[in-house]
Amino acid sequence: MRSTTRNFVDNAARGLADDKLQAALGRLSQGFPVKRLETISRLPEFEQLRDDAIAIKRHTLENLDSYLERYEENAKVSGAHVHWARDGDDAREIILGICRDAGAKTVTKGKSMVSEEIGINEFLADNGVEPIETDLGEYIIQLRDEPPSHIIAPAIHLSGAQVADTFKESHDELDADRDLSEPRTLLEEARAILRKKFLAADVGITGANMLIAETGTSVIVTNEGNGDLTQTLPKTHIVIASIEKVVPTLEDAATILRILARSATGQDITVYTTYSTGPKRADDLDGPENYHVVILDNGRSSLLGGEFEDMLRCIKCAACLNHCPVYKAIGGHAYGWVYSGPMGAVLAPALLGLGETHHLPSASSLCGRCQDVCPMRIPLPRLLRQWRRRWFETGGEDTKTRLGLAAWAFLAKRPALYRPLMAIGTSVLKLCGGGGRRFPILPRPEGGSFVDQWKRGKR
Amino acid sequence: MGAMNTALKNPIDVGLFATCLVDLMRPSVGFAAARLLERAGCTLHVPEAQTCCGQPAYNSGDNTDARNLAVNVIAAFEGFDYVVAPSGSCAAMIRHHYPALFEGDATMTARCQSLSNKTHELLSFLTDIMGVTEFEAEFEATATYHDSCSGLREMGIREQPRALMAAVKGLELRESGEAQSCCGFGGLFSVKYPEVSGRIVDAKSDAIEATGAETLLGGDLGCLMNMSGRLRARGSAIKTRHLAEVLAGTAPETPAIGEEGDKD
Numbered sequence: 001m002r003s004t005t006r007n008f009v010d011n012a013a014r015g016l017a018d019d020k021l022q023a024a025l026g027r028l029s030q031g032f033p034v035k036r037l038e039t040i041s042r043l044p045e046f047e048q049l050r051d052d053a054i055a056i057k058r059h060t061l062e063n064l065d066s067y068l069e070r071y072e073e074n075a076k077v078s079g080a081h082v083h084w085a086r087d088g089d090d091a092r093e094i095i096l097g098i099c100r101d102a103g104a105k106t107v108t109k110g111k112s113m114v115s116e117e118i119g120i121n122e123f124l125a126d127n128g129v130e131p132i133e134t135d136l137g138e139y140i141i142q143l144r145d146e147p148p149s150h151i152i153a154p155a156i157h158l159s160g161a162q163v164a165d166t167f168k169e170s171h172d173e174l175d176a177d178r179d180l181s182e183p184r185t186l187l188e189e190a191r192a193i194l195r196k197k198f199l200a201a202d203v204g205i206t207g208a209n210m211l212i213a214e215t216g217t218s219v220i221v222t223n224e225g226n227g228d229l230t231q232t233l234p235k236t237h238i239v240i241a242s243i244e245k246v247v248p249t250l251e252d253a254a255t256i257l258r259i260l261a262r263s264a265t266g267q268d269i270t271v272y273t274t275y276s277t278g279p280k281r282a283d284d285l286d287g288p289e290n291y292h293v294v295i296l297d298n299g300r301s302s303l304l305g306g307e308f309e310d311m312l313r314c315i316k317c318a319a320c321l322n323h324c325p326v327y328k329a330i331g332g333h334a335y336g337w338v339y340s341g342p343m344g345a346v347l348a349p350a351l352l353g354l355g356e357t358h359h360l361p362s363a364s365s366l367c368g369r370c371q372d373v374c375p376m377r378i379p380l381p382r383l384l385r386q387w388r389r390r391w392f393e394t395g396g397e398d399t400k401t402r403l404g405l406a407a408w409a410f411l412a413k414r415p416a417l418y419r420p421l422m423a424i425g426t427s428v429l430k431l432c433g434g435g436g437r438r439f440p441i442l443p444r445p446e447g448g449s450f451v452d453q454w455k456r457g458k459r
Numbered sequence: 460m461g462a463m464n465t466a467l468k469n470p471i472d473v474g475l476f477a478t479c480l481v482d483l484m485r486p487s488v489g490f491a492a493a494r495l496l497e498r499a500g501c502t503l504h505v506p507e508a509q510t511c512c513g514q515p516a517y518n519s520g521d522n523t524d525a526r527n528l529a530v531n532v533i534a535a536f537e538g539f540d541y542v543v544a545p546s547g548s549c550a551a552m553i554r555h556h557y558p559a560l561f562e563g564d565a566t567m568t569a570r571c572q573s574l575s576n577k578t579h580e581l582l583s584f585l586t587d588i589m590g591v592t593e594f595e596a597e598f599e600a601t602a603t604y605h606d607s608c609s610g611l612r613e614m615g616i617r618e619q620p621r622a623l624m625a626a627v628k629g630l631e632l633r634e635s636g637e638a639q640s641c642c643g644f645g646g647l648f649s650v651k652y653p654e655v656s657g658r659i660v661d662a663k664s665d666a667i668e669a670t671g672a673e674t675l676l677g678g679d680l681g682c683l684m685n686m687s688g689r690l691r692a693r694g695s696a697i698k699t700r701h702l703a704e705v706l707a708g709t710a711p712e713t714p715a716i717g718e719e720g721d722k723d
Contacts, residue, residue, distance in 0.1 A: 012655055325641045329658040363652050365645025365659070366518060367608040385518065392520030401651065405516055409524035412479075412510040413531060419507075426483050434717070440688035441649060443484065443717035450482045450489030454505045459490065 001119040001147060003352055005336035008359035015330035021157050025328050028156055032322040035266020036373070042268075049259050050375050056252045057313040057376060064304060067213045067246045068295065074216030078278025081292045088118035091296050095120060095205070095238055098292050099129045102236045104202035108194075110220060110227035111135035112207025113151050113316060114242050114296055116338040117351070120205070131205075132197045134226040136190055143170045149332030151339060152264050152318040157331050160186065194226070204230040204288070208241035209315070210256065211293070214249045217277040218293065221260065221270040228274050237276070237288035242296045244312040256315060259375040264317040299351045307386050311346050313376040318343075320370035320380060326363055335360060342370035342380040349387050358396055361387035423449060467589075470502040474539035476532070476578075478549045479511040480680040481701075485716065488680060491707035492545040492581050498707075499589040501541075508535040512549045517556060518646050526560045530567075533557070533574050541588065542578040545703050546679045547610020550580040555613050580610055581703060582678050586619040592626065598705045599629035603672035605663075605686065606639045607679035620678055620702055627705060637666035644685035660689040668695060674715075675699045687716040 004011060015021055040046045060067055072082045085091035099107060107124060109115065109131055121131040121142070133142040137155035141148060143166050148154030155163070164180035167189055180186055206227055208218040218239045220227045231237045247253050261267040280287030303309050321327045321341030332340035337357075339347050345360035361384040370380040391397060411418040426445045429435070435442030473496055477489040489505075496503050513528035532553065536542045544550045554575045561567035585591040604624065610616040617639075624632055643649065643659025663686060667675055675690070675697050677683045687699035698715035 009652070012652070016654055016658055325643060325659045325662075326655060329643075329655050329662070363648070363655060365608070365641050365643055365648045365656070367641035367645070368612040369608070369639075369641065372612060385520065388518070388520030389522055390520070393522075397519065397521075401519065401647070405519055405521055405524065409516055409521070409528065412513075413524075413527050415508045415510055415531075418510050422483055435688075437692070440692045441644070441685050443684060443687065444719070445484045446486055446713075448486055450477045450486035451505055451507055451509060453486055454489070454493070455507060459493070 001116050001122075001338055003337040003348075003356055005348060005352065005357045005360060008334060008336060008363060011334040011336055012330040012363070015334040018331070020159055020162065021331045024157050024159060025331055028150075028153075028322065029328055032264070032266055032318075033373075036263060036319065036322070037266075039262045039266050039268055043258075043262065046259070046262070049255060050377060053256050053259055053315075054313065054376055056247060056255060060247055060252075061244065061304065061309060061312055064243065064246070064301075067248055068243060070213040071211050071216055071246050072295075074214065075278065075293055076216070078216050079281075079291060080216060080278045081290070083292060083294045085294050085296045085298075087298050088296075091118045091240065091294050091298075092120060092123045094294050095240070096124065096127055096129070098236065098238055098290075099124065099203050102202050102290070104129050104236070106130045106132060106197065106201050107203045107205055108132050108134050108198055108201040108230045108234065109138070110204070110206035110222065110230040111138050111154065112205070112240060113148070113338055114207055114240050115205060116148060117298065118240075118296065120240075132194070132201065134194050134198065134230050135222070136187065136224060136226075139190055139194065140166060143167075147333065148338065149340065150318060150321060151316055151341075151343075157333065198229045198233050201230075201234045203236040203238060204232075204234040205238045205240060206231050208239050208245050209260065210253050211241055211246045211295075212248075212250055212253050212275075213246055215277060217250075217275050219253055219257075219273065219275050221257065221273050223265075223267075223271045225272055228272060231274070231276055231288065232286045235288055236290040236292070237279075239276070239291075239293045240296060241293065242298065243300050244314075260315055260317055263319040263373065263375040303350055308346070308350055308383060310378050311343075311350065311383060313378055314343055314347070315376060316343075317375060319373040319375065323369045323373045325365065325367060325369075342384070343378075346378075346380060346383045346387065354387065354391050354394070354396060358387075358391045361385075361391070419449065419452060423452065468540065469500075471500065471541065472504060472539045473501040474504050474506060474536040474542045476509055476512070476536065476542055476544040476549065476553075477505070478544055478546045478680065480684070481545055482509075484684065485680055485701070487709055487713045488545050488701045488703055491701070491703040491709045492543070494707040494709070495581070495585060495703060496543060499585055499591050501589070504539060506535040512544075512552045514548065514552050515646055517552065517560070518648075522560060529553075529557050529560055529571070533567075533570050537570060537574050540577065541584065542574065543581050543584045544578070545581040545701060546681070547580045547607050547614050547616055548679055548681065550578055551609040551613035553578040580614050580616055580678065582623060583610075583614065583616045583619040585706075586622055592622070594623070594626045594706055596626070596706050596708050597628040598710060600674045601631045601633050601672045602674040602676050602705075603633050603635045603667055603670040604638060604702070605635075605642060605667075605675060605677040605682060607677055607682045608641050610678055611639055616678065620676075623702065623706055624676070630705065633670040633672045635666045635670045637663060640666070642682045642686050644682050646681065649685060656685075657689070660685055664689050664693060664695065667697065673697065676702045676705060678702055683716055691717050
């Protein structure tokens with residue numbers, strides 16, 4: 001997917017001016033965060049589970065090479081084909097190759113942010129393979145030709161009425177006067193249409209919430225059941241997963257599952273949790289005949305052992321988006337790429353470079369709520385500051401900010417100069433009556449400096 | 460004030476770090492803080508060499524300038540038993556972020572650590588260290604409190620200001636469901652992304668107004684100036700003050716933040 005992150009300021013302005021988006025963001029605030037609090041308040045060991053999950057991830061990242069190899073070995077034993085993709089180009093070619101080998105005309109897809117990251121839909125379509133998203137949110141935004149605005153609720157920016165309009169426009173074979181005012185009717189219409197697609201698809205592509213090393217299993221968590229149909233009905237199933245998704249054992253996966261849905265949607269557990277290990281065996285009733293796993297790096301391994309390694313603990317729950325004042329003000333599209341909110345603001349610079357993404361780490365008040373709610377306690381404010389530091393140190397920061405900071409720091413380091421100059425500054429500001437409409441944050445100063453007045457004996 | 464912590468040494472030398480915003484914009488918060496600390500039994504010092512803790516540089520990724528300013532603060536304050544600032548974010552800067560600035564420099568790290576350990580935000584210092592539980596203060600108003608982000612999440616300040624407010628006669632607290640939500644200030648963030656910051660403070664203002672409180676109180680002047688500016692721009696009559704003013708009893712003689720009135 002092509003990034004528009006460079007245009008963050010304009011993107012954000014569009015988000016702020018979009019009344020329908022603002023209404024949707026208001027609903028988001030009242031949804032996931034409230035449910036999250038309810039579910040974790042019912043689980044006394046939630047904090048302990050967080051600590052356990054962090055320990056699992058830390059250990060795995062320290063030994064990532066050996067766990068990935070163990071995963072590969074065990075997946076192969078069950079009959080899987082494992083492919084390693086250095087970057088998006090690699091992954092796209094591998095996936096297209098598998099589709100061609102399968103003679104695929106259509107491909108169904110479960111929701112996968114990594115597949116968005118590598119822009120697989122556009123690539124497959126350009127190469128004569130039709131991709132069909134089957135997660136309801138993903139299906140809606142595919143019809144609208146929009147990127148996801150949220151990593152677990154990709155169509156969260158839309159109202160039911162907007163979806164109804166999209167369906168009427170896209171499903172033009174149906175009665176134009178049908179009533180789509182109820183969410184239920186939208187769901188049923190999508191389900192009826194997708195059912196045929198599921199049955200006709202030659203290949204199914206899913207992501208993975210985890211890869212389990214000891215068994216060579218991939219795990220997806222979903223609420224609609226579309227992921228299961230995507231991966232069991234077609235003859236070929238392709239899993240695409242990034243390298244940090246591996247965990248050592250089934251037990252470890254269970255620990256992470258206990259915090260994942262609670263942090264994400266506020267469910268105790270998702271409606272479906274599906275484990276898949278290799279293709280259909282001789283006595284299995286269902287399942288794909290061919291099972292491929294594409295393991296994607298795309299820059300992540302360069303974070304190992306460095307100051308951004310903590311980001312690789314992320315389990316893509318979106319708690320940081322749901323609690324972020326900036327995300328809730330501008331929505332996900334403003335971030336200009338697949339990943340949004342605080343996790344996106346840390347991950348996007350790692351994957352796309354700071355030149356493209358430098359606004360994202362800067363556009364944060366560093367309020368710290370993301371770190372509080374992150375089940376993996378990723379120190380997101382610290383990581384954002386680290387990107388700011390890199391941007392500043394490489395001379396990226398804009399000249400106005402740079403000069404302003406330099407002048408202010410020059411003075412602040414020299415109290416004997418700072419005091420008289422600031423006294424003049426505050427007197428002028430006082431005469432002006434404060435910052436006025438342009439800088440409402442600056443009130444009219446009371447006048448005089450505390451330190452100077454204290455020195456003169458005022459109490 | 461009553462129920463002092465008697466286990467402390469006497470006298471207790473406290474360096475008051477006024478913070479640049481209080482020093483330049485609202486000295487009355489500094490005088491209120493001084494009054495509170497002296498009433499609690501501290502011997503107060505106000506080093507003239509103090510300017511700013513360095514947050515604007517640090518949060519912009521300019522660690523070199525942040526380090527230089529940190530050196531100033533360390534030199535000016537390391538001699539006291541405690542360093543107290545009427546701001547959770549400046550106190551958190553010294554306490555939690557200074558040590559990271561001097562990684563690899565053992566001497567500075569040690570000086571930094573020693574300063575960090577004795578640096579406190581004013582309100583939590585009064586309750587947690589000085590054991591203050593009672594006040595003479597009176598403030599006839601309904602008020603809502605804003606938990607500033609750094610104070611809340613980096614310094615663990617939540618119950619302390621509420622305990623202090625409960626001891627003020629006439630003060631009726633009306634909690635906002637969004638008390639812990641960011642006001643959108645974030646220092647240079649509000650300068651670089653004013654529209655985004657503005658939307659956040661608008662949402663915050665909605666929540667503040669919904670409480671029906673007459674006064675907005677908090678412990679950080681940056682956040683308070685941000686919210687007061689927006690509330691006033693919206694035509695709200697809510698008055699904004701630092702809690703120290705209420706506790707020290709200086710509120711009646713001091714116009715609220717952004718209010719006209721010349722006390723010179």
